Amino acid sequence: MKTAAPSVTQPRAIRVHDDDNVAVVVNQGGLAAGARLDLGVTLREDVPEAHKVALADLAAGDRIVRYGTVIGYARRSIAHGSWVHEGLIDPPQPPALADCPLATAPPAPLPRLEGFTFDGFRNADGSVGTKNILAIATTVQCTAPTVKHAVERIKAELLPRYPNVDDVVAIAHHYGCGVAIDAPGAAVPIRTLRNLSLNPNFGGELLLVSLGCEKLQPERMLGGGALKVLAGETSVAVLQDAEQGFGEMVAHIMALAEPKLQRLNQRHRVPCPASDLVVGLQCGGSDAFSGVTANPAVGFAADLLVRAGATVMFSEVTEVRDAAHLLTARAATAEVAQAFIREMAWYDEYLRLGGADRAANPTPGNKRGGLANVVEKAMGSIAKAGSTALMGVAGPGERVTQKGLVFAATPASDFICGTLQLAASMNMHIFTTGRGTPYGLAVVPVIKVATNSGLARRWPDLIDVDAGRIATSEATVEDIGWEIFRLILEVAGGRKKTWADHWGLHNEFVLFNPGPVT
Numbered sequence: 182m183k184t185a186a187p188s189v190t191q192p193r194a195i196r197v198h199d200d201d202n203v204a205v206v207v208n209q210g211g212l213a214a215g216a217r218l219d220l221g222v223t224l225r226e227d228v229p230e231a232h233k234v235a236l237a238d239l240a241a242g243d244r245i246v247r248y249g250t251v252i253g254y255a256r257r258s259i260a261h262g263s264w265v266h267e268g269l270i271d272p273p274q275p276p277a278l279a280d281c282p283l284a285t286a287p288p289a290p291l292p293r294l295e296g297f298t299f300d301g302f303r304n305a306d307g308s309v310g311t312k313n314i315l316a317i318a319t320t321v322q323c324t325a326p327t328v329k330h331a332v333e334r335i336k337a338e339l340l341p342r343y344p345n346v347d348d349v350v351a352i353a354h355h356y357g358c359g360v361a362i363d364a365p366g367a368a369v370p371i372r373t374l375r376n377l378s379l380n381p382n383f384g385g386e387l388l389l390v391s392l393g394c395e396k397l398q399p400e401r402m403l404g405g406g407a408l409k410v411l412a413g414e415t416s417v418a419v420l421q422d423a424e425q426g427f428g429e430m431v432a433h434i435m436a437l438a439e440p441k442l443q444r445l446n447q448r449h450r451v452p453c454p455a456s457d458l459v460v461g462l463q464c465g466g467s468d469a470f471s472g473v474t475a476n477p478a479v480g481f482a483a484d485l486l487v488r489a490g491a492t493v494m495f496s497e498v499t500e501v502r503d504a505a506h507l508l509t510a511r512a513a514t515a516e517v518a519q520a521f522i523r524e525m526a527w528y529d530e531y532l533r534l535g536g537a538d539r540a541a542n543p544t545p546g547n548k549r550g551g552l553a554n555v556v557e558k559a560m561g562s563i564a565k566a567g568s569t570a571l572m573g574v575a576g577p578g579e580r581v582t583q584k585g586l587v588f589a590a591t592p593a594s595d596f597i598c599g600t601l602q603l604a605a606s607m608n609m610h611i612f613t614t615g616r617g618t619p620y621g622l623a624v625v626p627v628i629k630v631a632t633n634s635g636l637a638r639r640w641p642d643l644i645d646v647d648a649g650r651i652a653t654s655e656a657t658v659e660d661i662g663w664e665i666f667r668l669i670l671e672v673a674g675g676r677k678k679t680w681a682d683h684w685g686l687h688n689e690f691v692l693f694n695p696g697p698v699t
């Protein structure tokens with residue numbers, strides 16, 4: 182979609198904050214020893230692209246500062262101009278949750294933005310769809326291949342008659358039986374499946390396919406509350422009720438689908454205010470540029486969305502854990518801060534029981550991309566959340582109802598986070614990536630933002646926005662932030678397609694199941 186920027190020729194490194202004693206090399210391919218940076222430092226050794234260079238002489242044990250925050254301590258003395266790689270940095274302790282400040286510095290509201298709209302599908306419950314999809318949900322994995330078979334037949338034989346319906350999607354998953362269904366952890370996947378079925382892009386219609394003997398029975402999955410929220414008709418097909426084999430099962434699902442397709446087909450896009458957007462933010466395949474280009478630009482767009490009255494969700498517990506003290510201070514109320522701390526504490530315990538800690542988060546790709554540890558990753562990650570007050574917190578799989586900036590607790594795993602954000606009622610998804618991934622979701626459009634122009638150049642048919650132009654000084658954070666905001670409105674209104682939707686790249690639904698499997 183975008184013309185890639187030319188590569189930088191002058192040696193260049195970015196310092197984010199005046200207190201920083203490291204900067205990140207911007208030049209594609211890195212810089213050789215002897216290169217003189219515009220920050221007044223000459224490199225003593227080769228430094229790869231997106232990796233850090235010391236701007237001052239550091240003694241062993243000295244603080245290493247990026248984003249104005251200590252991202253670690255020097256393992257040994259480091260001379261200015263040296264490559265500050267992962268092996269030279271001892272990570273700091275995570276902030277103690279008990280010491281986190283509660284709503285001590287909530288930012289004042291920014292001026293309201295009026296007049297921005299998109300054409301969406303208005304639902305009976307007031308929510309708005311950005312796509313018009315028939316969802317066929319499942320209680321259990323046993324039904325998934327049958328439902329997928331039925332979906333192929335519906336798409337081939339029925340869908341052509343209903344041109345206002347965008348897609349038919351099977352909500353297939355690995356849960357529903359062979360699990361400890363009454364264990365405390367089971368509440369998470371069960372409510373995820375329930376709330377996923379209520380996603381605004383399904384228009385209040387739901388077709389649910391059950392096997393019959395599974396632990397997760399339809400009533401348990403949907404619950405009375407969910408059935409009340411759905412304005413349309415909920416139909417349940419039970420495969421074990423079939424008397425005449427597979428053909429009857431598929432014919433039954435298709436017969437239940439047809440009246441739903443008819444009703445969905447009568448819906449049309451109508452002008453809706455930007456406040457009807459529920460935008461989920463995520464990053465995947467991060468690099469050291471994430472926190473200086475794509476994430477601050479997305480953060481600027483997040484502020485615009487909040488100013489326009491929309492809901493903006495950020496997630497990924499292990500990537501915000503090291504910035505917990507900054508986010509609790511930004512909470513609108515002490516109750517919101519405490520809810521945030523509760524989610525962090527739950528996840529600390531979940532990791533402890535699994536014999537892991539947050540240090541398990543950065544991937545080999547993150548590290549090759551210049552991210553030394555989870556603290557550096559977290560500081561870059563929370564830039565996505567912009568600068569407004571934290572208005573609400575949701576647990577994994579819970580529905581988000583507040584407007585403004587909301588934290589929806591999820592693992593950082595791309596497809597699990599995406600699935601949980603869909604359950605939280607997301608209708609648009611923004612995904613920043615440095616290393617690159619073709620990630621996409623069937624239910625909502627996914628706008629992919631590259632942190633560096635090299636990726637945007639290599640993958641022009643997968644990346645929707647090139648935020649690397651910030652590193653090369655061809656665009657500002659504000660420029661790209663406005664570009665993302667306007668693109669969200671265009672895509673949400675069906676006037677433009679993301680690359681993931683162009684190619685039909687749709688990752689699977691992956692549930693977060695912290696409970697035992699039997």
Ligand code: CA
Nearest residue numbers: 464465593595
């Ligand atoms: Ca992720």
